[in-house]
Amino acid sequence: MKKLSFLLLSLLFTAQTFAQTGNFDFKKLEKDVRQVVQEAYRASVYITPYDSVSNRATGGSFSGVVIDTAGHVLSAAHAVKPGNLYEITFPDGKKFKAAGLGRIPRNDAAMLKIKEKGSWPYAPMGWSSSLKKDMPCVSIAYPGTVAAKTPTVRLGYIAETETKEGFIRSTCLMEPGDSGGPVFDMKGRVIGLHSKIDLSLDDNFEIPVDLYRKYWNALTKPASYNELPEAITVPADPQAQELKVMPEIAQLNIHSEKPNERLNKTSFKLKSTSGSTELQILGTLIRPEGFLPETAVKSKSFLLSKSSMVGDHPIVELSAAKSATAKVIGRDEANDLVLLQVDHKLKDGIALGTIAIDSVVFADLGKLLISPQPGDGVLVSVLGNTQTSIAKGPNPAFIGIGTNLKDGKVVIANIQPRSPASTAELETGDEVLSFNGKPILNAEDLGKEMAAYKPSDTVNLQLSRAGVPFFKRIALKPRRMAERHIAYRFTDGRSERRTDFSRVLIHDGKLKPSACGGPLYGIDGKFYGINIARLSRTSSLAIPAAVIQKFVKQSLTGLKEQAMLNYTTFDATTWQ
Known part of the structure; x- marks a missing residue:
């Protein structure tokens, strides 16, 4: 109990220090973001x-925002056509029909209007003319890779109030699906609509809301304007002076580094190999109180990480000058988790068995989160959604070989460069004997067996080369479809295993794939889970603490039984 109290006090002290770093008030920022979410x-x-013929919604979803009780909806011209019918879905799941009204392709502004009569939740329009560089802003829209029917929250700031093309440039991350989605000032007013991106994660371009004010009369008519229509005078913002510039927001990570040194001690670098591929990832230090007797952990430490990025013989970097070999205790392939044991006692760690697990609810959206990065400070992000699932991606498992039947034998005819087979140093002419113990008798057998596996699964191939049998353990990868959109080509890229999760948390942390596996905390020190994947340009994923707690308990059951057996044997010997 004393240990638990010490941990909670330590985290509370860390959070209090974190919230009062220098002249920057993180708690105030979090409160303001959460208030925007509540209102907008x-x-x-x-x-x-x-x-209307088949009476169903078709493909090509995008985002928008209702801005008055009459049901006017602002969105992007590249997604809306005048006179066309659309289905509007509110975050509570209620659906209504809307008609496309005016669009101005030149500045990408468009409007729709809900056809049914009703009293609609709405967010008021703000004034883009009131914006200044480094003002915080919040995006609430529907990124396509998340595929959730509830919007995802992202935090950013104004990087440019007006580009050469007339857009606002913000750091609120966006991707396909977000088009037309709203960006809000810290008073919960719409200041821009998502339009397009560039390669840099900081290049997100918004349609200024003042354009909708300026061309309101034209946009309320179902027409497409090749030339700018007649404009009306836009009044000044009566609340302009209440919007505050926040220069520190461009360097949140730097401002939060020092006070989180204790939390950083729960994150370690891991290295391992899979075939000839070197793997690097982070691990999270946990304490097994409540799962194992104290006698079983006197000289041991336990870490959690991302299973698909950890080989069978990982090395833990304990310090700049010291490393230790870790033992794999258990794997949870469904959640891509692995539990490791190190025969070295490390200080601190998350007392996972004594944490009371709380579910994430709507009121939590907008909370500030921190991801400790060993040697690199911390990464600040915002909680974007309640727990959700991420469906299995469209890319099937892939090994990278073509086979032919030759003289009654299934042999490798070709190997794709940079594929799992190439990494495993397979060669053309190698005979394929079995796949995970099942005989391969013809060229189609391998494909049929592969269909049951997903990217990141590890399989065992038995082969023969020049009459000499041998085995290869190979980690499958996804077969990448053509993804030419710039959203898929951002710096650092996405995790190989990033889909097929039944319960995850979403945040907008710009995690490198190699920086997954580490812990995710709130600024109050609350442990939320393990960062498990960089899903896309907009989103990183974390496995919630409740899922992790269950996995660790199951994985340590065998060790607990062994520890109790050893204790019983020792006790009996002493008694005799």
Whole structure:
């Protein structure tokens, strides 16, 4: 109990220090972001074209925001066509029909209007003319890779109030699906609509809301304007002086480094190999109180990490000058988790067995999160959604070989460069004997067996080369489809295993794939889970603490039984 109290007090002290770093108040920022979410979330809508003949929504979803009780919806011109029918879905799941109204392709502004009569939740329009560089802003829209019917929250700031093309440039991350989604000032007012991106993660371009004010009369008519229509005078913002510049927001990570030194001690670098591929990832130090008797952990430490990025013989970097070999205790392939044991006692760690697990609810959206990065400080992000699932990606498992039947034998005819087979140093002419113990008798057998596996699964191949049998353990990878959109080509890229999770948390941390496996905390020191994947340009994923707790308990059951057996044997010997 004393140990638990000490941990909680330590984390509380860390959080208090964190919230009062220098002249920057993290708690105030978090409070303001959460307030924006409370006020604007319900007005942020999911939009899909609607086929009135088949009476169903069709593909090509995008985002928008309701800005008045009459049901006017602002969105992007590249997604909206005048006169077309659309289905509007509110975050509570209620659906209504809307008609496309005016669009101005030149500045990408467009409007729709809900056809039914009703009283709609809405967010008021702000004034883009009131914006200044380094003002914080919040995006609430529907990124396509998340595929959730509730919007995802992201935090950013104004990087440019007006580009050469007339857009706002912000750091609120966006991707396909977000088009037309709203960006809000810290008073919960719409200041821009998502339009396009560039390669840099800081290049997110928004349609200024003043354009909708300026061309309101034209946009309320179902027409497409090749030339700018007649404009009206835009009044001044009566609350302009209440919007505050926050220069520190561009360097949140730097401002939060020092006070989180204790939390950083729960994150370690791991190295291992899979075939000839070197793997690097982070690990999270946990304490097994509540799962194992104290006698079983006197000289041991335990870490959690991302299973698909940890080989069978990982090395833990304990310090700049010291490393230790870790033993794999258990793997959870469904959640891509691995539990490791190190025969070295490390200080601190998360007392996972004594944490009371709370579910994430709507009121938590917008909370500030921190991801400790060993040697690199911390990464600050914002909680974007409640727990959700990420469906299995469209890319099938892939090994990278083509086979032919030759003289009654299934042999490798070709090997794709940079594929798992190439990494495993397979050669053309190698005979394939079995796949995970199942005989391969013809060229189609391998494909049929592969269909049951997903990217990041590890399989065992038995082969023969020049009459000499041998085995290869190979980690499968996804077969990448053509992804030419710039959203898929951002710096650092996505994790290889990033889909097929039944319960994850989403945040907008710009995690490198090699920086997954580490812990995710709130600024109050609360442990939220393990960063498990960089899903996309906008989103990183974390496995929630409740899922982790269950996995660790199951994995340590065998060790606990062994520890109790050893204790019983020792006790009996002493008694005799």
